[in-house]
Amino acid sequence: MNVGVLYSRIRRDEKLLLSELRDRGHEVTKIDVRKERFGVHDAPAAFEDVDIVVDRCLATSRSRYVTRFVDAYGIPVVNDPETAAICADKARNSLVLAEAGVPTPATEVTFTKESAMESIEEFGYPCVLKPVIGSWGRLMAKIDSRDAAEAILEHKETLGHYEHKVFYIQEFVEKPGRDIRVVTTDGEPVAAMARASDHWLTNAARGAETEQIEITGEMAALVERASDAVGGGLLGVDLMETGDSYTVHEVNHTVEFKALNDVSDVDVPATVVDWLEATVQGVEVTA
Amino acid sequence: MWVRYGVAGTMTNDTISAEDPITGDEIQIPADVEVGEIIDSPVTGTELEVVAVDPIALEEAPELEEDWGE
DSSP states (O other), X not given: OEEEEEESSBOHXXXXXXXXXXXXXXXXXXXXXXXXXXXXXXOOGGGTTXXXXXXXXXXHHHHHHHHHXXXXXXXXXXXXXXXXXXXXOHHHHHHHHHHTTOOOOOEEEESSHHXXXXXXXXXXXXXXXXXXXXXXXXXXXEEOSHHHHHHHHHHHHHXXXXXXXXXXXXXXXXXXXXXXXXXXXXXXXXXXXXXXOSSSOOOGGGTOEEEEOOOOHHHHHHHHHHXXXXXXXXXXXXXXXXXXXXXXXXXXXXXXXXXXXXXXXXXXXXXXXXHHHHHHHHHHHHO | OOEETTTOOOOOSOEEEEEOTTTOOEEEEETTOOTTBEEEOXXXXXXXXXXXXXXXXXXXXXXXXXXXXX
């Protein structure tokens, strides 16, 4: 098959994926989205011979738009543009998880700093304020006091892009110094790791230490529901342990898997390519 | 076994020469680099983007933007 890979930066994740595809004899069409012009009627020439497109855009804004265009051109794209739109926006992400009955932290969205303060006071301290668009734990605030809340809200309202005036406020979940990342393909768990840090943020991109963990039946069932809630595809489902169960705090749509691949017994890029091959076969059968 | 993210790599031992676009120094980079890949300059530590491989050409990589991530 010919796999189009949308990118603007080749990280080690993309390199692992490209190597696996080429090792299996697949053609790879690397498409640097910074250089393309996406018409509403016709696809750029780069898409001419691809059987499937894999979105590996580093920039969420590009990912959201380009997947829409590729879908409109009638080319299968993973992940689906609606999945990208949901996962790119923390408010939509939380909303679909809640709608699907997937355990997720209590969350409120407000549009003024006054209503945000009401929400924060009701959650109590600490609570968490996150940007609705963003990743790698950037601009997330654990709010420990009313003084801190007032300062952060004023900064966001004054300095931020309009999206920073959408205040996404969440209960603080007392996790055991770690959270869990499960990579899934259409709800099927590929592998999982715990990400541990002394800091309240446990993103691997922020230097958390990672360790493979076993996927329990409860985790598998939960990540399948979380995947279904956002429309499936290749995803990174993030869980926190709550003592006797789990809560899903977010689902990521352009999932980074190099850290997981480093610690896991599972060959993650090989499993992802297995899934891509099956996805293309499924498209051909139904076409 | 806990692993610190970013330490383990799959880099080969083969290297090729390239010009650091900032300092003009000749630097050694992995021979299997791809267009679009980011490498750290061994001279300044600056992120450099591979913009061509035949012949090899590097540029200073774009700064991190707010919507980057997963």
